[in-house]
Amino acid sequence: MVRNNLWRAARALAAASVLLLSGCVRKGGLVLLDPKGPIAAAELHFTILDVVIMLGIIVPTAILVIWFMWHYRATNRKARYDGRWDHSYGIEVVVWGIPILVVAVLSYFSYKGIFEVDPYNPRILDKPHVTAATARAGAPASRPVDVNVITTDWQWLFVYPKLHIASVDKLVVPVNTPVRFRLTSATVDNAFMIPQLVGQIEIMPGMRTKQALLASHLGTYRGFSAEMSGPGFAWMQFHADVVSAAHFRKWAAMVAKSPDHMTDGAFDAFAQPTFNLHEKSRYFSQVQPGLFRYVIHQVHMGKVFTTPLGAGELMTAHMTRVQ
Amino acid sequence: MSTQNTRTQSSAGVALWDEGHHGHDVISTRTFGFWLYMLSDAMIFATLFAAYAVLASHTAGGPAAQDIVHPWYAFGETVLVFSSVLAFGFSVTALKAASRGGVIGWMAVALLLGAGFLGMEIHEFAGLAMQGIVPARSAFLSSYWVLVLTHGLHMAFGLIWMLVMMYQVARYGFSTDVVARLLSLKYFWFFQAVMWVCVFTVIYLHGAI
Amino acid sequence: MSDSHDHENPVQHPEVQLASRAGYVAGFILTLGLMFTSLELVTHHVWAPFKLMVATSAAALVAVILQSYLLFRLDLSKAQRWNTFALIIMIPLFVLIIALTWWMFQSLGARTMIHGMGM
Amino acid sequence: MLVHLQGPWSPLWGRLSLSEVPYHNMIVVGAFAFAIVLGAAIVGAVTYAGKWGYLWREWLTTVDHKKIGVMYILLGLVMLFRGFVDALMMRTQQMMAAGPHAAGFLGALHGYLPPSHFDQIYSAHGTIMIILAVTPILVGLMNIVVPLQVGARDMAYPYLNAVGLWLTAMAAALVMLSLFLGDFSHAGWVGLAPLTELPYSPNVGVDYWMWAIQISSVGTTLGSINLIATIVKMRAPGMTWGRLPIFTWTSLSTNIIALSSFPVLAVALFLLSFDRYLGTHFFTPGLGGDLMLYTNLFWIWGHPEVYFVVLPAFGIISEIVPTFSEKPLFGYITMVIASMAIAGVSWSVWLHHFFTMGEGPAVSLYFSVATMLVGIPTGVKVFNWAFTMYRARIRYDVPMLWAIGALALLLTGGLTGMMLAIPAINYTVHNSVFVVAHFHNMFLLIAFAAMGGINYWWPKVFGYKLDEKTGRLVFWYWVAGTIVVFVPMYTLGFMGMTRRLDYVAHPSWLPLLQLEEAGIALYCLALYYQLKQIYVSIRDRAANRVGADAWGTSRSLEWMTLSPVPFYNFAVTPVVHARDEWAWRREHGYTNLRPSRYVDIHMPRNTAVPLVIGALSFALGFGLIWRIWWLTALSLVGIVVAMIIRAGDTDTGYVIAAADVERMEKQADLRAQTVPGGRTGQPIRAVP
Structure with a gap:
């Protein structure tokens, strides 16, 4: 209990100090301090832990340095001067000992953190408080929602393989339900991130990475690519809508009625370099099974979606040419 | 701050300045620098081997190592590299005996054997290119070509250097500069044998397993 | 720069005097023998691939050590001390970059490459 | 063999054509006009002063390590200015392009820079700041100081x-x-594969980046060989390893890093160039290539490179703090061990630059722990500097201010660095501006130390001190700019702002972006005062002349020769008796710098070959970038021929007769008499 309270206090203190720095920032701007799911919360937990431990050594050191600087200034005739003192075994043991201790403690937390938020198998999702919430929502961890994420230059395609639907630059997931992502890219590297829900995972062409998330609050969150991928990179943003299970079913049914279908051929057309300005969403139905593998296979065979000369300088001209 | 009484060294009996003029050993300073360069060069090979280790299995459906390496042919190259290094060793022992003719003669032998190695290598890669087994075919072939030919390029550079040194020995004799360069070239040439051991084992032997 | 050897004969320099005909011949014979043994082992597939891999790598390592000693004459003598020391500093780095790179890509490949797709 | 290119190519001009001149871009035209005017002004001024001969003899063909060092630093400062202008442009763009309703100018959708132009600017900013600004400044300082600190006449290989x-x-x-x-x-200063591959970067931009880095890294590798050999082979009698000044120790460890890591970068870039020129598949996603291999190789170099620049900075702080504390450095041996430990561990940490790749828990753990291990020796250094100030008599001269500023930055940078070393945290802030703020924090530490170093050793090289008053203003404006730019940047990281955004989707970030811009304005003021400091110092140099020991409490060998240092460094090589030789001599009263007799000095002769090789490498790079094969071949052959010709040159040195040395020293002595404490190295200011 005490530990929990201390913990909460430290957390509040850390949050408050960062908020102070950005007094002019609108509320809710510090998304990393406002997690909406267990994975993001765990990541914040380790952040605060690290900062508190590090401050525990940095603050005293800073005070020591400042005191030395003030007290031993040349003009202070009262300070003792010893122009030969340059060694002390005791102090040396301490100055090596403290950093070694701190690093040992932090290494332990690093080890714990790596497994808790491991993108492939986040153990935090197996913790009792998380599984209990999932069970309450009626979505056992054994039946997660699958989403295949395919990035192109410069759009997001979220494929729901079991539902045979896909959406562009808009991710919709049910609340309190584990979501398992498989990610790949048709062109260059990207990184998948929704700060309030889950940290980054690299998306690499020809390779398949995994990510998992669980959102515990309804709402719309901001997602984006965190890895530079060319001139359209700044526009690689998407909305992540966390909705109720019923709403999710309704949405899926709506998308399934979309007249646009996503076949392998349609994908090749879709993946041409495109600047998707201001997160315009599009929906596809009847997604061809195995699209994800098709994309990876094509990349392995050497398929590239060449960036045209001058695409970046003449962005608007390029957009009109494509559309 | 006892700056008023500036004692001189003689009165204090402490040697403050090295008027005796102990110069630095020019030759070993030069060869040490070249040795450092060799280590840096070894890092180039280490990196290429690391890349090869990652890419060796990435054949993209093209030929794999088993399909293209010929360990016996490569052993022929090994004999040439090693004997060229041996001949160069004799050139250095001739230097020990201050024999210009010996140095130049053995270096010529080393040069011929090295050229023979290069000839064999060019023949091997020309054959591969003829069959369409080019670096652009797959990642494995890219790293195969680049790793082996980086060694080949070093060999070619060594041959040019030998030509220069044969001229310099004939023209200037065993001056400090020339001897320092001969010793550096010795390191360079011996180093090619070391690298060849690695290339031969990792590419030609492991490739054939 | 200052050169105390200007007046001496450069051929008398200790690094020149290191040269040893017997050493070079021994180096030649031993390393060539090692390479030949490895070659025989591999071409006759004497052992299982992994064992062959280890054996040939060991032979190469021994060959490199022999070369360092017999050709480069690396030891702790005054003339060669710094060369030896510099090499010793670099060896862990060679090992690190190759081993860590290989290990990392083994792990990455297992987690990101989908099997049976031509990789 | 060669790849297919988008756009035209001709055998004579390669990819070069008039349309490659961006004359339609007003910003570039403005910069071009500025460059032309500046260039014309410099050429005109040199011609007017009739200094071409002097420039050629004394600077362009010199092999004097001090002049080379000065030129390195000058180059670094010019590039620092260029990099700063890039930063200014980026900050302005992000401020102007916040939100979908932000106006667009000059052909940009939002702000005034279209994506490709913005992307080039940040790539150039990073490349320039790390490789062409910070590195040359530090290499320059090492060049000037290390031979003096070990008591050598010059570097081991002046020509190299x-x-x-x-x-x-x-x-x-x-x-x-x-x-x-x-x-x-x-594609960023890192060069993200496969974005740098030909299909995704069809222009020559990546080639410029690639060959520029390649050429400069050959230069840095040669420099590292030179410095290591100088430290190992050229030490004065009595200068044992246990007496080596700390800056020399850090130079040694840093150059071991450079020697071993730059080849890895060279290979990474060569393999990339094979991909771009010959169509190989090292880093392509298709046909078996592995794009993470590029990232891996790049950071095998990249992280040691971070320590390559930070270690000399630590060395500079370790020289400044004892001097202005009037005390020996606390824990010398520990400091040496810590420097070497940092260099060693730097080889096991590179993967923390791409923790988000999905490499698996075991790999992450190894690199995470290894990364944090670096914190141990670094922490030890901080404590050692602190205890150097214990029972000291600290004077806050300008170099000391910079050193303390660097110390403060190290504390904050250490905090954020430890955060990034933990994968669970790294996942949330990787590639965000938090990371940008962190490494700027560390690079500013280096810049602070370098500024301290320049202020500290300036009197040694030029014979007069830099102006104190303006120097303080530079420092405080720089501090203020640093706080106002980077505190908001850290905060923006927690708000989920990614790096490299030319369009900022969230208007709520605008106030902080504006604050950053205000910080840039403060940096501009610092720049103004910096120029003023140099101007004022040169103008008032007669009043600010110093003797051998410019600060009165300096401790190492370089303060035992004239200021400015004569081209032969020491008239007679000193014999070393103690760790802080000059402090030792001061204590024992051996402050007379006159030897009992003079001896002949052998010196290397100036040569134009390095300049020729440089020019040929420029042509080589140019030929490769534009794929003009005849130029490439010609310049390559030219370089080899220049090397062979140089190898045939037997007249590379000359001797200054002892009598001439004595005459020059006596003249310098007369000049020095006018300076307080001048020739005898007496402290020039009374210490309370």
Whole structure:
């Protein structure tokens, strides 16, 4: 209990100090301090832990340095001067000992953190408080929602393989339900991130990475690519809508009625370099099974979606040419 | 701050300045620098081997190592590299005996054997290119070509250097500069044998397993 | 720069005097023998691939050590001390970059490459 | 063998054509006009003063390590200015392009820079700041100080030293040329594969970036060989390893890093160039290539490179703090061990630059722990500097201010660095501006130390001190700018702002972006005062002349020769008796710098070959970038021929007779008499 309270206090203190720095920032701007799911919360937990431990050594050191600087200034005739003192075994043991201790403690937390938020198998999702919430929502961890994420230059395609639907630059997931992502890219590297829900995972062409998330609050969150991928990179943003299970079913049914279908051929057309300005969403139905593998296979065979000369300088001209 | 009484060294009996003029050993300073360069060069090979280790299995459906390496042919190259290094060793022992003719003669032998190695290598890669087994075919072939030919390029550079040194020995004799360069070239040439051991084992032997 | 050897004969320099005909011949014979043994082992597939891999790598390592000693004459003598020391500093780095790179890509490949797709 | 290119190519001109000159871009035209005016002004001034001969004899063909060092630093400062202008442009763009309703100018959708132009600017900013600004400044300082600290006449290989300088300078020239001809890379200073591959970067930008780095890194590798050999082989009698000044120790460890890591970068870039020129598949996603291999190789170099620049900075702080504390450095041996430990561990940490790749828990754990291990020796250094100030008599001269500023930055940078070392945290802030703020924090530490070093050793090189008053203003404006830019940047990281955004989707970030811009204005003031400091110092140099020991409490060997240092460094090589030789001599009263007799000095002769090799490498780079094969071949052959010709040159040194040395020293002595404490190295200011 005490530990929990201390913990909460430290957390509040850390949050408050960062908020102070950005007094002019609108509320809710510090998304990393406002997690909406267990994975993001765990990541914040380790952040605060690290900062508190590090401050525990940095603050005293800073005070020591400042005191030395003030007290031993040349003009202070009262300070003792010893122009030969340059060694002390005791102090040396301490100055090596403290950093070694701190690093040992932090290494332990690093080890714990790596497994808790491991993108492939986040153990935090197996913790009792998380599984209990999932069970309450009626979505056992054994039946997660699958989403295949395919990035192109410069759009997001979220494929729901079991539902045979896909959406562009808009991710919709049910609340309190584990979501398992498989990610790949048709062109260059990207990184998948929704700060309030889950940290980054690299998306690499020809390779398949995994990510998992669980959102515990309804709402719309901001997602984006965190890895530079060319001139359209700044526009690689998407909305992540966390909705109720019923709403999710309704949405899926709506998308399934979309007249646009996503076949392998349609994908090749879709993946041409495109600047998707201001997160315009599009929906596809009847997604061809195995699209994800098709994309990876094509990349392995050497398929590239060449960036045209001058695409970046003449962005608007390029957009009109494509559309 | 006892700056008023500036004692001189003689009165204090402490040697403050090295008027005796102990110069630095020019030759070993030069060869040490070249040795450092060799280590840096070894890092180039280490990196290429690391890349090869990652890419060796990435054949993209093209030929794999088993399909293209010929360990016996490569052993022929090994004999040439090693004997060229041996001949160069004799050139250095001739230097020990201050024999210009010996140095130049053995270096010529080393040069011929090295050229023979290069000839064999060019023949091997020309054959591969003829069959369409080019670096652009797959990642494995890219790293195969680049790793082996980086060694080949070093060999070619060594041959040019030998030509220069044969001229310099004939023209200037065993001056400090020339001897320092001969010793550096010795390191360079011996180093090619070391690298060849690695290339031969990792590419030609492991490739054939 | 200052050169105390200007007046001496450069051929008398200790690094020149290191040269040893017997050493070079021994180096030649031993390393060539090692390479030949490895070659025989591999071409006759004497052992299982992994064992062959280890054996040939060991032979190469021994060959490199022999070369360092017999050709480069690396030891702790005054003339060669710094060369030896510099090499010793670099060896862990060679090992690190190759081993860590290989290990990392083994792990990455297992987690990101989908099997049976031509990789 | 060669790849297929988008756009035209001709055998004579390669990819070069008039349309590659971005004359339609007003910003570039403005920069071009500025460069022309500045260039014309410099050429005019030199011609008017009739100094071409002097410039050629004394600077362009010099092999003097001090002059080479000065030129390195000058190059670094010029490139620092260029990099700063890039930063200014980026900050302005992000401020102007916040939100979907932000107006667009000059052909941009939002702000005034279209994506490709913005991308080039940040790529150039990173490349320039790390490789062509910070590195040359530190290499310059090492060049000047290390031979003096070990009591050598020059570097082990003066000719090679000049080659290194000119290669670095030509790399900088290539980067500058990319402004006006073609474009620069848009794939970040790191060069993300496969974005740098030909299909995704069809222009010459990546080639400029690649060859510029390649050429400069050859220069840095040569420099590292030179410095290591100087430290190992050229020490004065009595200068044992246990007496080596700490700056020399850190130079040694840093150059071991450079020697071993730059080849890895060279290979990474060569393999990339094979991909781009010959169509190989090292880093392509298709046909078996592995794009993470590039990232892996790049950071095998990249992280040691971080320590390559930070270790000399630690060395500078370790020289400044004892001098102005009037005390020996606390824990010398520990400091040496810590420097070497940092260099060693730097080889096991590179993967923390791409923790988000999905490499697996075991790999992550190894690199996470290894990364944090670096914190141990670094922490030890901080404590050692602190205890150097214990029972000291600290004077807050300008170099000391910079050193303390660097110390403060190290504490904050250490905090955020430890955060990034933990994968669970790293996942949330990787590639965000938090990371940008962190490494700027560390690079500013280096810059602070370098500024301290320049202020500290300036009197040694030029014979007069830099102006105190303006120096303080520079420092405080720089501090203020640092706080106002980087505190908001750290905060923006927690708000989920990614790096490299030319369009900022969230208007709520605008106030902080505006604050950053205000910080940039403070940096501009610092820049103004910096120029003023140099101007004032040169104007008032007669009043600020110093003796051998400029600060009165200096401790190491370089303060035992004249200021400015004569071209032969020491009339007679000193014999070393103690760790802080000059402090030892001061204590024992051996402050007379006159030897009992003079001896002949052997010196290396100036040569134009390094400049020629530099120019040829520029041509080589140019030929490769534009795929003009005849130029490439010719310049390559030219370089080899120049090397062979140089090898045939038997007249590379000369002797100054003892009588001439004595005459020069006596003249310098007369000049020095006018300076307080001048020739005897007496402290020039009374210490309370």
